[in-house]
Amino acid sequence: MTTAATETKDAVHEDGPGPVLEVSGLDVHYGRGRKRRRALHGVTLDIAPGEAVGVIGETGSGKSTLARTVLGLVPTSAGSIRIAGEDVSGYGPRQWRDLRRRGVIQYVFQDPLRSLDPDLTIEDSLVEPLLIQGVRREEAALRARSFLDRVHLTTDLLARLPGELSGGQRQRVSVARALVTGARLVILDEPVSALDSANRVQVLEILKELRASGVALVFISHDLGSVAGTADRIAVLHQGELVETGTAHEVVNQPQHPYTRLLLGSAPTLRGKPADRAEREALRALLSA
Template sequence: MLLEVKNLSIYYYTLTGVVKGAEGVSFSIDRGEWVTFVGESGSGKSTVAHAIMNIVPSPGRIVSGEVVFQDRDLLKLSKEELREIRGKEISMIFQDPMTSLDPLRKVGDQVIEVMTVHGIPEEEARERAKELLEKVNLPPDRLDYYPHQLSGGQRQRISIAMAMAFNPKLLIADEPTTALDVIVQDSIMDLIEALKAEGTSIYFVTHDISLAAERSDKIAVMYAGKLVEFGTVEQILENPLHPYTKALIEAVPDLWKEGKVRAIPGYPPDLRNPPSGCRFHPRCPLAKAGLCDAEEPEFEEVEKGHYVACHFPGGWRG
């Protein structure tokens, strides 16, 4: 197993209360496996992604859990040890490439720096930077541009080039294509897929479960800071067990046989004060008073590799 996340919880200590951004999240990613995280806005997909890299921004704090990457708990490493791993063994593409690019420096210097901080000589890094740009379909002269001279899609390709500098073992891609048109989106998905073909594991985040279906091996469904279902793409799409997963699938027209689009009624909860018991119970058609609002369901394996946290998994079937 490349990555094992165990019982990970992250809280944000804000002035108006403690936001339980993610709680008790456990899953694993095998070598060369693509796992896509889906769930409504605010469900904790980015929080978990940042926690894996141990870069949860203030006022957030990892309050419990382990992130075991190649048999080492990343949360126990020193800053120096983490620096060795970040950018080389684990790299990240952010939703907005401007968060990872310095607006005041030429992109070439930034691509080169990813390599020189890990000990590659400057000249060699410069050559390699040109090759990387070619790989992401950008002419090498773009190395002399500043980030603002490039389009959004080009900037995103630069950040992918940076992420590819070392053939990372794990790539975390947090909604890397949301701001881009469909053609550019496809080309970026192709680049991520090419990395996977070379053995990189992928933690991918999207709102769009249909985008998840196309390329990934597994799907992880988050709701209100909890991982509620995890399994292969087939298990999740053909045999969803959590009512929230079923609702997400029904909200996509193409995926649902009858072609009906049904929005999920209600709103995700305020994570300063999440609902008791199962966090989905106020919106759940199956919720049973005295159970679902009182007892938190365990996250359990119900068939090989298929996990769900629900008192009535698949319960709509009667």
């Protein structure tokens, strides 16, 4: 194991082996008055260190809302959230901002431009969380370089802004930032969908290393097929509720909920032939009954 991975592992285990994320009975609403709409209802999910969980569901099912809530970007109406043992449920905007800046939880959005501050150079993006942690600038700059190397990027990118990088490079910088901060939990929203196959393999390889060092990963996707091979467990979101949670093997081979069967029907690579139209319509009818 490399030094960087060892450092991350130590950081991960200093608070003991409890879940990295504990979400319980989470309700989230958008809008006010007559426009108030429920986006999440009764969501309960625990994630252990080193575990990779895929959260899947169709567009509008609440995946991004769940991610944004766990990052403190959307307020909850009920339920609790604990991150690395810390009860963050009652946090105000400033406490959430501090938590994000400390880098305990790192996110890699679908468009990596959103995961990185567009006005900070790559070097500043990597160095900033270390300075917040009290690391001296010279030491922080050295570490930033070594992490860039770990994600197979060259140091000539350090002086550039995120907008001057390719999509794949930006995504790898986001992953490097998670390494730098010793993140306990990394949330990846459609992480590899925008990448070509060479970049995809490299990013998945790096994510595997992250997991091996104890970092928990949450993959958010509308495509069961794209996370089934990478996640240990799969949680299926339907209209804001978790309708099924199980090991990837269970969910793919013995789906319990009609909605999961419907999603599987749209992921032909997982189980031979896709569900035919009549079968999909029957499942839809069952879901709306």
